[in-house]
Amino acid sequence: MSHVGAPLRSVALLTGGVIAASVLTLTGCGSGEEEETARPVPQDIAPAARDRIADGGTLRWAVDTMPATLNTFQADADGTTGRIAGAVLPALFTLDERGRPQRNPDYLESAEIVETEPKQVVLYKLHQQAVWSDGREIGAPDFAAQWRALSGKDSAYWTARNAGYERIEKIERGASDLEVRVTFNRPYADWRALFTPLYPKDVMGKPDTFNDGARTKLPVTAGPFQVKALDAKAGTATLARNPRWWGRPAKLDALVLRAVPRAQRPAALAAGTVDLAEIDRATADRITLAARKGAAGPARDGSAAPSAPASAVPPGSGPAAAGAGAGAPRDVRPPAALTAEQKALRGFVVRKSLEPAYTQLALNGESGPLADERVRRAVARALDRRELAETVLKPLDLPAHPVGSHLALAGQWAYADSSGALGDQDTEEAQALLADAGWTPGGARKPAAPKDGTKAGAGASAAASRPAAPGAAAASPAARAAQSRADRPSNEGLYIVGDDKPASAGPAGGAATSGSDRTYVLAPAPVEAVQGALLRQARAVGDADNADNARGGVPGAYAPRGTAAPGPASPSAKAAAAGPLGKDGKELSLRFVLPSGPGSESLRAVGGRIARMLERIGIRTHVVKVSDESYFKDHVAAGDYDLALYSWPATAYPATDGRPIFAKPQPATDGSLLVEQNYTRVGTDHIDQLFDQAAGELDEKAARELVKQADARIWAAAGSIPLYQRPQLVAVRPAVVNAGAFGFATPRYEDIGFQRR
Numbered sequence: 001m002s003h004v005g006a007p008l009r010s011v012a013l014l015t016g017g018v019i020a021a022s023v024l025t026l027t028g029c030g031s032g033e034e035e036e037t038a039r040p041v042p043q044d045i046a047p048a049a050r051d052r053i054a055d056g057g058t059l060r061w062a063v064d065t066m067p068a069t070l071n072t073f074q075a076d077a078d079g080t081t082g083r084i085a086g087a088v089l090p091a092l093f094t095l096d097e098r099g100r101p102q103r104n105p106d107y108l109e110s111a112e113i114v115e116t117e118p119k120q121v122v123l124y125k126l127h128q129q130a131v132w133s134d135g136r137e138i139g140a141p142d143f144a145a146q147w148r149a150l151s152g153k154d155s156a157y158w159t160a161r162n163a164g165y166e167r168i169e170k171i172e173r174g175a176s177d178l179e180v181r182v183t184f185n186r187p188y189a190d191w192r193a194l195f196t197p198l199y200p201k202d203v204m205g206k207p208d209t210f211n212d213g214a215r216t217k218l219p220v221t222a223g224p225f226q227v228k229a230l231d232a233k234a235g236t237a238t239l240a241r242n243p244r245w246w247g248r249p250a251k252l253d254a255l256v257l258r259a260v261p262r263a264q265r266p267a268a269l270a271a272g273t274v275d276l277a278e279i280d281r282a283t284a285d286r287i288t289l290a291a292r293k294g295a296a297g298p299a300r301d302g303s304a305a306p307s308a309p310a311s312a313v314p315p316g317s318g319p320a321a322a323g324a325g326a327g328a329p330r331d332v333r334p335p336a337a338l339t340a341e342q343k344a345l346r347g348f349v350v351r352k353s354l355e356p357a358y359t360q361l362a363l364n365g366e367s368g369p370l371a372d373e374r375v376r377r378a379v380a381r382a383l384d385r386r387e388l389a390e391t392v393l394k395p396l397d398l399p400a401h402p403v404g405s406h407l408a409l410a411g412q413w414a415y416a417d418s419s420g421a422l423g424d425q426d427t428e429e430a431q432a433l434l435a436d437a438g439w440t441p442g443g444a445r446k447p448a449a450p451k452d453g454t455k456a457g458a459g460a461s462a463a464a465s466r467p468a469a470p471g472a473a474a475a476s477p478a479a480r481a482a483q484s485r486a487d488r489p490s491n492e493g494l495y496i497v498g499d500d501k502p503a504s505a506g507p508a509g510g511a512a513t514s515g516s517d518r519t520y521v522l523a524p525a526p527v528e529a530v531q532g533a534l535l536r537q538a539r540a541v542g543d544a545d546n547a548d549n550a551r552g553g554v555p556g557a558y559a560p561r562g563t564a565a566p567g568p569a570s571p572s573a574k575a576a577a578a579g580p581l582g583k584d585g586k587e588l589s590l591r592f593v594l595p596s597g598p599g600s601e602s603l604r605a606v607g608g609r610i611a612r613m614l615e616r617i618g619i620r621t622h623v624v625k626v627s628d629e630s631y632f633k634d635h636v637a638a639g640d641y642d643l644a645l646y647s648w649p650a651t652a653y654p655a656t657d658g659r660p661i662f663a664k665p666q667p668a669t670d671g672s673l674l675v676e677q678n679y680t681r682v683g684t685d686h687i688d689q690l691f692d693q694a695a696g697e698l699d700e701k702a703a704r705e706l707v708k709q710a711d712a713r714i715w716a717a718a719g720s721i722p723l724y725q726r727p728q729l730v731a732v733r734p735a736v737v738n739a740g741a742f743g744f745a746t747p748r749y750e751d752i753g754f755q756r757r
Contacts, residue, residue: 040097040098040410040411041354041743043353043743044351044730044743045351045738045741046732046738046740047737048737050248050251052756053738054754054757055753056253057251057253058252058253058256059256059275059276059736059739060273060274061257061276061277062258062277062278063260064259065079066080066235066259067237068081069214069215070216071203071215072197074211077160080237086746086747088239089197089222090138090197090198090223091104091107091198092111092195093111093192094745094746095746096744097743097744098413099650101192107130107138108126109125109178113191119183120191121181122182122184123180123181124181127246130222131222131246132222132244133219133221138222139180140171140172140180143182144171144201146201147165147171149207150165151168157211159210163190164188164190164191164193168182168184169184170183182194189655189703190653192653193652198222200222202219203220222242223245224248225241225250228240228254235259235260236256236259237256239254239256241254248750251754260277262279266286266345270342270344272344276730276731276736276739276740277730279350281396281727284350287348287349290342290343290346291349347733348733349732349734351730351741352728353727353741354727354743355725355743356409356743357725358647359606359647359725359726360406360646360648360720361383361644362636362641362645362720363680363718363719363720363721364641364679365682366681368642369439369588369590369642370590373717374436375437375439376717377422377430377718378430378431378433379430379614380422380721381433382425382613382617382619383425383610383613385419385722385724386401386402389403389723389724398727402722403722403723403725404416404418404722406661409650411744412652414708418708419722421715422716430617431618434581434617438583438584439583439618440581441582441618443582444580444581444586444588580618587620588618589620590620590622591642592607592622592643593625593636593640593642593644594631595627604623604625606723608623610643636679639679655691655694658691659692659695661678662683662691662714663675663676663688664678664684664687665678665681680720681719687717693706694706694707735754735755736752736754737753737754739752
């Protein structure tokens with residue numbers, strides 16, 4: 001039983017958990033040369049100078065949902081909330097292509113630390129023309145109102161996060177109305193993260209306007225655009241050019257954000273209802289196919305053209321459609337309709353980069369075999385992370401490098417490959433760790449015959465030790481066969497924490513219960529680095545999965561005279577021959593929870609590849625497939641899993657944003673476990689101390705070293721194993737410029753438009 005604590009990142013939550021003495025002196029062990037040459041993948045936005053962009057026009061941009069609120073500091077804020085805020089509200093610091101914060105000259109003439117003793121003081125000098133849309137100057141009253149609302153001192157404000165604001169002691173006017181002095185009660189390295197976005201005092205000044213007023217309207221804004229209308233029925237949010245904007249005027253007349261589910265985006269693109277949409281791999285393949293000469297034409301017998309692969313059929317578009325992979329039922333629409341839609345997709349191109357987020361394997365260390373650090377480390381050492389990265393990224397012609405840090409991505413100032421603190425893939429070392437933990441080939445007794453309604457084999461011990469999960473009932477052979485056919489790669493299904501809300505929060509941002517075991521779940525705080533709904537996936541190639549079963553012969557088989565004798569069996573082959581490991585009569589089996597929806601084929605394919613890697617060292621996995629809706633809320637956040645796959649967004653402020661993700665859980669008075677966003681339940685006091693030191697270290701070089709040390713200890717604890725950076729695929733009309741796959745960079749909304757003819 002555990003509580004998922006509110007993501008108020010100022011709260012330090014601690015718990016039990018010990019790092020072995022062998023890793024007490026760890027530092028990052030990655031290649032220094034590799035760190036120096038690590039570069040982010042360039043953004044792909046068709047950059048164009050403003051004089052090459054037409055004045056006017058409306059860009060229709062697909063988003064996942066209509067915003068539940070326009071207040072980014074509330075628990076139910078989502079990607080669309082962040083998209084709107086970025087276009088209509090002040091952002092004092094934005095991110096460049098390397099994910100580093102840069103002063104925004106539209107709002108700030110300067111911002112710097114002017115005093116460190118006796119206390120840290122930051123002086124902001126505002127742009128002389130910076131005004132709200134009602135004509136009032138942006139100034140100290142707005143900064144002070146936002147600080148008071150987010151400081152955590154007034155419970156009347158229903159806020160989801162207050163990181164950094166609780167360190168502020170006072171805010172006052174400087175030498176003029178254009179200067180704001182912020183004094184901190186404790187040093188704060190990530191001060192650039194504050195006041196972005198900045199809301200007017202009209203929103204932040206009173207709890208009522210903060211809690212309710214800003215949910216559906218923002219009458220006062222200060223960006224290149226302003227909110228014109230929210231139409232829930234049509235599923236659109238319309239942003240119009242702001243006539244009071246003092247910066248370079250927006251090229252577009254209007255920006256329309258249209259809610260379009262991902263499965264419907266191929267049809268929306270073809271119908272011309274959107275101009276730009278983030279897409280999955282299957283849709284990208286269709287657009288590429290459509291661009292080829294003579295693609296997607298109907299065959300003479302009226303059926304779909306044989307040259308069109310199964311991925312050219314939009315998943316879920318017909319009553320019988322179950323997915324985009326080979327073997328899935330084909331679209332039942334008439335060939336003429338498919339041909340027309342495919343032809344319409346010729347009007348789009350695919351822009352691609354790497355998304356500022358990484359996918360990880362999470363290991364739940366709260367109980368069971370994974371509570372033993374040696375078992376977690378054995379799981380990690382069994383993984384070939386480069387193989388997994390290549391599986392996802394190589395088919396897209398994107399760099400396939402395993403992620404070497406939990407706290408930054410390649411190109412960011414804090415990035416350092418600290419994976420050496422855990423070590424690379426090593427079957428023998430993994431088996432030695434398991435043996436040291438007491439898991440041996442002779443330790444498992446033969447499982448008893450299963451009773452009706454229970455699982456047998458590899459999943460028996462895991463099922464017996466955990467409560468039954470939704471979707472975990474034993475399937476019939478026919479159902480299992482059907483599910484196996486559905487487990488084909490597409491481009492959906494990886495979950496990023498921070499978008500899909502684990503549970504609806506109460507009116508004060510309080511916890512909502514989940515089930516009878518009193519697990520409390522709160523929505524993770526929105527993260528600035530990722531603007532968009534986060535139920536989407538990384539590409540996996542299913543055909544390559546068969547390669548694991550096509551290696552070598554069988555020792556002892558008949559062979560022609562002169563054939564060399566087979567060599568000694570590999571450690572993994574010996575482990576497979578010896579059968580599953582066990583201890584005290586129990587088999588070593590881990591419960592691998594994966595989503596079962598038609599858009600999650602790729603996630604299941606990656607999970608299957610990981611399961612085979614674990615099988616080689618004697619660990620059985622019991623795969624439990626649950627509904628997409630319950631996957632994160634009822635399983636990941638609730639701790640009802642042994643292994644799970646989901647993703648974390650990158651951040652420019654790892655000391656602040658990384659702390660709640662890796663904070664050591666703390667036992668509550670009722671015996672439950674309090675966690676913030678640490679869904680693996682693995683942490684140490686030393687990791688927390690390093691985060692605290694980094695957050696208060698004003699020397700950037702020293703702060704980077706502390707972040708690197710924290711990351712090395714996170715690797716050594718083996719609660720989460722970063723695998724690869726996620727691909728970002730965007731379908732867009734060729735005439736659209738300065739938009740597409742943004743990568744790390746914050747969009748410049750005023751520069752987005754259509755190429756001048």
